[in-house]
Amino acid sequence: MTLLSIPANPVPEDVVSGTIRTPDGVELRFARWAPPANRKGTVCLFTGRGECIEKYFETVRDLRDRGFAVAMIDWRGQGHSARGLRNGRKGYVRRFSDYEIDVETFVQQIVLPDCPPPYFALAHSMGGAVMLRLAYAGKRWFDRIVMTAPMIDLPGRVTAWPARALLRTLRFAGLGGAYVPRGEDVIVGTGPFVGNPVTSDPVRYARNAAILEEDPTLGIAAPTIAWADTAFRTMHGFRALDYPSKIRQPILMLAASNDTIVSTAAIEEFAYHLRAGSHLVIAGAKHEILQEQERYRSQFWAAFDAFVPGTPLFK
Numbered sequence: 681m682t683l684l685s686i687p688a689n690p691v692p693e694d695v696v697s698g699t700i701r702t703p704d705g706v707e708l709r710f711a712r713w714a715p716p717a718n719r720k721g722t723v724c725l726f727t728g729r730g731e732c733i734e735k736y737f738e739t740v741r742d743l744r745d746r747g748f749a750v751a752m753i754d755w756r757g758q759g760h761s762a763r764g765l766r767n768g769r770k771g772y773v774r775r776f777s778d779y780e781i782d783v784e785t786f787v788q789q790i791v792l793p794d795c796p797p798p799y800f801a802l803a804h805s806m807g808g809a810v811m812l813r814l815a816y817a818g819k820r821w822f823d824r825i826v827m828t829a830p831m832i833d834l835p836g837r838v839t840a841w842p843a844r845a846l847l848r849t850l851r852f853a854g855l856g857g858a859y860v861p862r863g864e865d866v867i868v869g870t871g872p873f874v875g876n877p878v879t880s881d882p883v884r885y886a887r888n889a890a891i892l893e894e895d896p897t898l899g900i901a902a903p904t905i906a907w908a909d910t911a912f913r914t915m916h917g918f919r920a921l922d923y924p925s926k927i928r929q930p931i932l933m934l935a936a937s938n939d940t941i942v943s944t945a946a947i948e949e950f951a952y953h954l955r956a957g958s959h960l961v962i963a964g965a966k967h968e969i970l971q972e973q974e975r976y977r978s979q980f981w982a983a984f985d986a987f988v989p990g991t992p993l994f995k
Contacts, residue, residue, distance in 0.1 A: 728831075732759035815928075844912050881971065
C-alpha cells in the first residue's frame with residue numbers, strides 16, 4: 681500500500697510500506713524507513729486520534745537525521761487501515777485494548793524482524809494513552825518512551841461520572857456507532873486555521889490540511905459514542921493513585937501550556953508519580969507540539985535528544 685506524496689509533503693526516501701493483519705482480522709497499514717549510516721536504533725512513532733502516517737513525514741526526517749530508523753502504523757479505524765463502520769469517517773473502536781492488539785501485531789510482524797534495535801517509542805495524544813496501558817501491563821518492547829500531550833484526561837470535568845454514565849447508557853441503547861452529541865461529519869483538520877486548537881503554525885497547518893484535501897479517505901470526523909465510551913473509561917483508569925507508580929519504564933512527557941484538547945494539569949500530576957519519568961511543559965505551544973512553530977519544536981527536540989537513546993537499564 682503506497683503512501684501519499686504531495687509537493688508540500690514528499691515521502692521520505694528509503695521507505696517500505698504495506699499492510700499487516702492482526703489476530704482479530706483487521707488490516708493495518710505500516711511504513712518503515714531504513715536506518716541511516718550512523719544508526720542508533722529504531723523509533724516507533726504512534727499517532728493521535730484522526731491522524732495518519734503522512735502527517736509525520738517531517739518528524740520521520742528529523743528522526744532519521746538523528747540516526748534512527750523509523751516505523752509507523754495507521755491505527756485501526758483511521759488513515760488507510762481498515763475502518764470499523766460502513767461510514768469510514770466515523771472515529772470508531774470497540775474497546776481501547778484493540779489498539780494494544782495493533783501495537784503487538786506491528787511489533788511482532790514489522791519491528792522485531794525488520795528494524796534495528798534498540799527500540800524506542802514516540803507517541804502523541806491518544807497514542808500516548810495506548811503506550812501507558814502497555815507499559816502498565818508490563819510490555820517492555822521499548823527501552824524508552826517519549827510522549828507529546830498524552831491523553832491522560834481532558835480539560836475540565838469532561839470525563840467525570842455523569843458524562844461516562846451518559847455514554848454507557850447511549851451505547852447500551854445501541855447507539856455506539858453514532859457520533860457523540862454535537863459531533864459533526866467533517867474531517868478533523870480541514871477547518872480554517874484561525875481559531876484552530878492544535879497549532880499556531882499556519883504553514884504546517886496548511887500542509888496537513890493539503891494532505892487531507894488530496895486524499896480525504898485518510899481522515900476521520902468526530903468520534904463515535906463507542907470510541908468516547910472506551911476512551912473515557914481508559915482515562916478514568918489513569919486516575920488510580922497507583923497507576924503511574926506501577927510503570928517501570930523510563931518515560932518523558934512533553935505537555936503544551938496552551939493545550940485545550942487534553943489536560944496539561946493531568947499530565948503533570950501523572951508524571952510526578954512515575955518511578956522513572958519526567959515531564960516538561962512547553963510554554964505557548966498548542967496540542968500538536970510536533971506540528972508547531974520551530975521555537976516550540978526546538979524545545980521538544982532538545983528534551984528528546986537528552987532522553988533518547990539514553991543509558992539502558994539492563995545490559
